[in-house]
Amino acid sequence: MAKGLSVSAKTLNLEINAQFGSLLLHLQARIPAQGVTAIFGPSGSGKSTLLRLIAGFTRPESGLIQLGETTWTDTQNDIHLAPHLRACGYIFQDGRLFSHLTVDQNLAFARARACADRPGPDEAALVTSLGLANLLQRRTETLSGGEIQRVALARALISNPHILLLDEPLSALDADSKAEILPYLTETLRHCDIPAIFVSHSVDEVAYLSDNTLLLNNGRKQAFGPTANILQSLDLDGIADDRDAGAMVVAQITGHDARLCLTHVAVADQTLTLPAIPDLPVSDRIRLRIRARDVAIATHRPEGLSIRNILPVRLEAIEQDLETSSAELLLSLGETRLRARLTRAAVEALKLEIGQDVFALIKSVSFDSRITAS
Amino acid sequence: MAKGLSVSAKTLNLEINAQFGSLLLHLQARIPAQGVTAIFGPSGSGKSTLLRLIAGFTRPESGLIQLGETTWTDTQNDIHLAPHLRACGYIFQDGRLFSHLTVDQNLAFARARACADRPGPDEAALVTSLGLANLLQRRTETLSGGEIQRVALARALISNPHILLLDEPLSALDADSKAEILPYLTETLRHCDIPAIFVSHSVDEVAYLSDNTLLLNNGRKQAFGPTANILQSLDLDGIADDRDAGAMVVAQITGHDARLCLTHVAVADQTLTLPAIPDLPVSDRIRLRIRARDVAIATHRPEGLSIRNILPVRLEAIEQDLETSSAELLLSLGETRLRARLTRAAVEALKLEIGQDVFALIKSVSFDSRITAS
Amino acid sequence: MIDPGPLWLTLKLASLVTMILLVVGTPLAWWLAMTQSRIKPVIEALTALPLVLPPTVLGFYLLLVMSPNSPLGALWVTMTGTTLTFSFTGLVIASVFYSLPFMVQPLQTTFQSIGKAPLEAAASLRASPFDTFMTVVIPLSRRGFLTAGVLSFAHTIGEFGVVLMVGGNIPDQTRVISIAIYEHVETLNYAQAHILSAGLIAFSFAVLVAVYSINGKGSVRVG
Amino acid sequence: MIDPGPLWLTLKLASLVTMILLVVGTPLAWWLAMTQSRIKPVIEALTALPLVLPPTVLGFYLLLVMSPNSPLGALWVTMTGTTLTFSFTGLVIASVFYSLPFMVQPLQTTFQSIGKAPLEAAASLRASPFDTFMTVVIPLSRRGFLTAGVLSFAHTIGEFGVVLMVGGNIPDQTRVISIAIYEHVETLNYAQAHILSAGLIAFSFAVLVAVYSINGKGSVRVG
C-alpha cells in the first residue's frame, strides 16, 4: 500500500493517429504510469498495435507519446526515441525467446541489460515462482506453449523496465498456473514499482490485476477509467464473456474470522462476508467484484439458505432482452450499484417492478477481490 | 442427431512410449474417432507432444498409432506413415499461416488439397462465421493474434481432414468471438463428420465441445472417459479453474416456452428450466453442466426467490477444506449426482448433515449445454 | 565494330548454366538442408571444392576428364559422334561444375532458415513433400534463389579460366565475352577491351538493378 | 621438393581477405538487409558487379586504378613510399574487392530471413542496435556466416587472375599456390601440377569437412 504512493505520479500521455491497413488507430489517453492499466477490447481492435506504438516499434503518422517529462514520440518535432532507449519491457503475444540461447541465457541476456537505477525483482524467487527451475538448461525450441510464456514473463521482469507492456502474457497457461502467477505478478510489479500495461481477453485477469482500464474498439477509445467503473459499465456486453459482467464495489474491512477463514466487510452500512483476505488490517478499503450472474433476488428475506450475503436493495431498472431468456436488473444499495441477471420468467413470476424494495442474494464464494491503491 | 450415428465407429488407438527431454510420454488410449475428444492437462504435461505424435511430426521410441484399420505408426514393424498421407488436420498453437500467401491464398492452399471423399464445410459460411470476409486480401504478417487463429481454423476446416487436431485454437480470442465460434465449430465438425482432438485450458470450452476427455498429467493418462464423468471427478482440482468444477447431468427435453425463451427438461423426474435450445425436438436427450458454485442449498423450499430451479436432493457427502472458507457438497437426485460449493460458515449455520434432505437451488442462467451424440 | 557473337554466346551460356544449376542444385541444397546423414559434412565440403582450384587448373582437369582419351569423353564420342571438349555442351558442363557452389550454398542456407514449422503446416493440409517444396519452400526462399541465381549467373559470365581451357576459344562456339575481353587485353587492344568491358558492365548493371528492384517490391515486412 | 612458400602465402592471403571481408561485408550486408532506401537495388547490383568481369580483366582495371599514374595510386605512393601494385597489400585489396559479392550476398540473405521479431525482442530488453547485432543477429546467422566465409575463403584460394595481374608473381610476396600450379601446367610439368593440386584439394577438403562437422553439431531443430 505504502509503496503504491511513494513514486511521483507520472503519466503516459498518448495522442495517436495512425492508419494500419484498414485499422484507424485514433485515440488520446493519459495513462497513470503507476500500477497496472488494462487494455481490453475485441480481437483486431488495435491493442497490440497500440503497444507497439508505445514501445516505438512502429511510428504513428501523427502523434505524441510521453512518459512523464520524457518525450518518446512527437511527430510534429520529428522525435522518435529508439525502442531500446525507452526502457520499455515487452511481452509479445508470440513469446519471442531467443532461439540461439538456452532459457538460462535468455534470462542472462535480460539481466546484463537490466535497468540498474532501482532494485529489480529477486531472480531466484522469480525462477521458483514461475516454475522455471527445471527448464533453465533447455533450448527454447523444446519448450511448451505455457513454458514459453513463463520464460518470456521472467525475462521481461528481470530486465526491470521503467514500464512493462504485456500482450496477453497468460493466454497459453492453464488455470492453475494462472492462479499461481497472477498474485506473484501483481506483487512483483508493485514491489519493484514497475507500471504495466496489460492486454488481456479475460475479465478475470483484468479485474484482478488492473487499476485502470482502457476499453478499445475498432482503434478508438471507448472508455477509460478506474477498472471498477469500466467493468461496471454496460458496454462490456460484446467484449467480455456475459458470465463476467457485473459490478465493482468498494468495501471496508470490518473483521476477520480465522476459524471459518472469512473476512467481513462493510458496504454501504451492510455487512458482506467473503473468503479470508488475511493480510489486510481492519478498516482497509478493498474492491470487490460482484458478477450479475451471481446475484439472485428475493422478494422477502429468505431463511435457511446457504447464501449468507443478503442485502436489502432497491430495484432501479429492469432491462429485458426479448431475444433471450434473460433480464438484467440494476439495484441500488445507498450509493452503490449492483447488477443482477435473472430469467425473464423470474421477473414475471416475482412481479418485479421498478422502485420495489427487494433483497439481493450474493453467494459468498463468488467474490473476486483486489486491494485498491488508494 | 441422426448424423452422429451414421458413421462406423472407428477408434484412434494410441499406445505410446516416448521420451522428450525430461518428459516421458507413456500412455495407452482408445479414442473414439467420432465427435470431439478433449485433451486437458497442465502446461507442459505433453498435450502438444501427443498431438504431434498423432500427426506424425515426431516418432515415438516405441508405440502404435492406428486410426480404424489404418496403421499410422507402428515402431515394431517400422511403419511410419508420412504426415501428409494421414489426412490429419492440425491447428498449431502458434498459427503457422503461410507468410508468402494472403489469407485468401492460405485458404485456397487448403482447398486445393482438401479430402474430396466426402462433402466438406461450406466455405462461404465459414468465412462469414469466422469473420474473415474483410481479411481475405491481407498479408498474414499484418493480422492480429485473434485473426491468425481464426484463419488457421478456417484453413484447417476447409482441408476437410479425416481427423482434426486442435492445439488451443481459441486462446487468443475474446469471449465474444469465442461465443460465436464455438457453436459454429461444433456444428461444422458434426455436419462434416470430422472427428476432432482438442487441446484446451478452458473447462468451458472442453465442456461445450467435447464428448470425451483425456486427462493428461506429466505425460501420463490420468483419466479418460466421457467428458461428463471426467469433469465430475474431483481430480480437476489443480487443473481447472475452481470456478468451473461441477457436475454433468443428462436431461430430456420436455417442452419449449417460446415467449420467455425457455426450454424445460426433465432430470430424474424433476423439471429444470434453462435458456431456450430452440432447434431440439421434445424428448431429445441433452447434457447439462451444473457448476458447484452455482448451486445453493436451502433447508426448506424457499418462496419468492428469483432462482426457479429448485430440486429436492439428498446430502451425500460434505468435504470441508479447513485451509479455506469453502466446503464442497455431494448431492444425489435419484441416480444423478450434483455438487454444491458453500462456505463452511453456511454449512455450520444451516447445521447440514450427511443424509439430510435439502433443496438444491440452481440459477437457471448458469447452464452450459451440449447435445450428446447418443 | 563489335562482334555480337561472344556476347550472345555468353548470355546463352550463363542462362543455360543458371537454369541447369537451378534444377541440379536445388534438390541437392534441399537434401543438404534436411538430411541428418553422417556424410552430410563430406558432401557439403565436396560442393565447395570446385572453388578451391584455380579456374585454369580446374579447367585442365576437366579437360583431362572430358577428353576423348578418357573413358568418359570416349563414351560421349561414341554416343554423340562429337567430342565434349571444345563444344558448347562441354562448356556448359564445365561451367555447371564450377559454379555449383554458388547455387548450392546460398540455397542451403535459405532452406535451413525456413525451419520445420511451414513444412508441418503444409503436411497437415495434405501437401506431399514435393508439393510442399514447390508451393511453400520455393516461394519462402525467394531471396535465397535470387542470391544463388545472381551469383551463379554473374560468375558464369565472368568466369573464364575453365571456359578457356575446356572450350578452346573457338569463335561462335566457345568464345564467350570474357575470353574476348581477355584477348583484347592480352593483345594490347585496350580500346576494344574498354568498350567491351563497359558494355558488359552497363548491361549487367542494368539487369541486376532490374532484378533487385523487382525483388524489393511487395516484400514489406511487419514485425 | 615442394616449396611451402606459395601455400603459406595463399593461406595468409585467403585468411586475411576473409577476415577483412567479414569486417567490411557484414555492415554492408546488414545495411542492405535493413534499409528501405531507394538506392538499395543500385548498391545491391554494385556489390554483385565484380563477379561479372573476368578476373584478369578486373585485374587489368585494378592495375589502372592502382598504378602510380592514377590519383589513387599516386596518393598511396606519397603516403607509404611504395606502390600498391606488386605488394601483398595490393593483393589483399584486389582480392577483397573481387570476393566482396561472396561475402555480402549470402549474409544479406541470412539477415533478411531473421526478420524483425528477434530485433524487437532485444530492443525491449534495452539492447542497443549494435548490441543486438552482436549478440542476437550474428549468432542467429551462424549458417550464413559459414557459407559466406567458405565461399570467400575458397574463392580467394582459387582466385588467380586478379592476383596474377596485380601481384607481379614475386616469390614469397605475391606468388600464391594457384599461380604455382598454373605454372606447372603451362610448362607441361603435369606431375608436379597433379601433386600440388591433390595437396591443395586434400587440405581444403579436410578443412571444409571439419568446418561443416563443427557447424552441424548442436543445431538440432525441433519443430
Add this chain to the structure above:
Amino acid sequence: RAASPQSVTVAVATNFSDTLNALDLAFQRETGHSITAVSGSTGQLYAQIVNGAPFDILLAADQLRPSRLATTQFAVGESQFTYASGALALWSTRLEITPSRGRDQLASGAFSTLAIANPALAPYGLAALETLDNLNLTEALEGSIVRGENIGQTYLLVSTGNADLGLIALSQLVREDRPTQNSGWRIPATLHSPIHQDAILLRHGAENEAAQAFLTFLNGETARGIIVTHGYTVTQP
C-alpha cells in the same frame, strides 16, 4: 587459287595473334582460304591439343612445345619450322630511354621496378633473364623484378605505369597504331639466346588443304614481310 575456299584453325600464341590477323588478310587475298584464330598461352594450347582440340596448326611462342608435339601422334613431325624470331626491348613510360643510354639506364638501378615476363612460362622472360645475367645485373636488380604471366601482361605493367621499366617484345613497340610515348632500347641479340617461335602442322589439319596452303604462305615472301614489320626477325630458309 584452290577450287573451294576452306578454313584453317590456327592455335596461336597470344603474342603473335595480332600479327596473325594481318597475315589472315593477305592469306585470304592470296589463296581464298580463311583463318580461324584461337589464341592462348602456348602451354594451354598444348594441353588442349593433346586432349583432342580441333586445331590444324600451332603457332607457338617457343620451340619446346612444338618439338614435344612432333614426337607424338598429335602433330606431323617433319612440318615444324621457325616462323618468326622475337627481339627484346627495354621500355618505359616514365623514363626517357634512348638507344644510346639504355644500357646505362638499366644498370643504374635508378628505378624501383623492372617488369619481365615469367621466365618459366614465356621465352621472352627467359631471354630477359639471360640479358640481365649477361649484363651482370641479376643480383643487383633481384628485388626490383616483377613478372607478368606472359609478355602481354608485361607490356601492360609498363604501359600502365605500374612498373618503371620493362623488358618487352620489340613487336609490341612497333605497332603502327601505338606510337611509342618514349623511345626504347632494342636489346642486342647477342645478350640472349634467340627467341625462336615455331610452327607445326597438327594431326587434325594433316588432311586439310588450306592448312598446307597456310604453312606454305607463312614461309613465303609476303608473310615474311608482314612478320618483319611487326617487329620480328625471320631467318632465311
